[in-house]
Amino acid sequence: MLVDDAALVRDGIARLLTAGGFDVVDQRADALGLVGAVRAAAPDVVVMDVRMPPTYTTEGLQAAVELKAAVPDVGVLMLSQHVESRHAIDLLTGSGAGVGYLLKERISRPAELGEAVRRIAAGGTAVDPEVVAAVLGTRRAPDPLQRLTAREHDVLALVAEGLSNDAIAARLVVTARTVEAHMANILIKLGLATEAGTHRRVLAVLAYLRVRASDR
Template identity: 65%
Template sequence: MAALRVMLVDDAPLVREGIARLLRDDGVDVVAQRADAIGILPVVEQDRPDVVILDVRMPPTHTTEGLQAAVEIKEQHPDVGVLVLSQYVETHHAVDLLIRARRGVGYLLKERITAHADLVAAITRVADGGTVIDPEVVRNVLETPRQSDPLDRLTEREREVLALVAEGHSNASIAELLVTSGRTIETHTNRIFAKLDLEVTSTTHRRVLAVLAHLRAGVTSAS
């Protein structure tokens, strides 16, 4: 099996090189490193990475350049995965990216990655077209005030299950995390999707997209 090809985009040289070293130790091919996202599309076209890892705040304005570049990459190169690594939770922009990208996308917080194996696993999932979302991002969206909150229809346990669905977990994974049976989780997810008027599907990525679309609508209505 060919090594994963990764491009790193981060304006902090020590962070960027540190991540590159960890990835190389795990057999990942770091094909390029950049300190900003300016003019990144031709570079992606040239180097053909499987996944581009970007920080959020980079030159020149240090606001949301990374997220904007991630959207552009997915629009022009939909088969290239994008994984945003940040110190910050940019809730609105993060949900917008995850919805618009449709597949092969992730948003993780740097400080919460405690093992390089977790980062490699996230990169692999994104390269395979999956979705990876940091629990902190999900928590921030779930806690965003809304004038009329459909999440009020859910029980506390259903909210817990919904958060795990939004992070990209399958029913089997959720059952393991909550120490219960798969049948119980299936019942919970079916009730959640029914209460929120979402399509019930067994495909993990479609489940995540449905939840994110619902959450984005809630965030937009409250802003």
């Protein structure tokens, strides 16, 4: 489902997603009645703008938070024209799995958009690298992440972007086994070693973003 007040933007995203093999089950110009519409159309993922009518501030974000609370199994991918890390963190840390936040410039990169939608549909996260960078620059109080080494911080930041272990290994020019070892250490240091399944990666990302946001 696509939610954006700009018809041309909606149409452009719909064309890209359709070309990428997705079914666009509904398009909406505002977030009014979104929960009911989602329950009726039953999409796997809702792609929506942060700024929506009537004030064009945070209506989209607020609707997304309400949607995740009411229908937690649906994925939500927020799109924004600018880096708004506060908005991203509000959604990511309050909604659990199946959420993402990308800059609208990613729309011009169909492969990235499609990959993000698939990841979110599978219960993962997709966070724009520029948003991660903005959060990284936030001055913060002492936190559990201080137990991580510099390289473990690097790995977790790339996990937050949604990269796989193989992709992280290629980015950092190390082996996938090395990344796995770093990830294991990260999970232990964050107290997530006993959590079941791949959901631990999502929990680690949310812990990472939540702490980064603590002073904002």
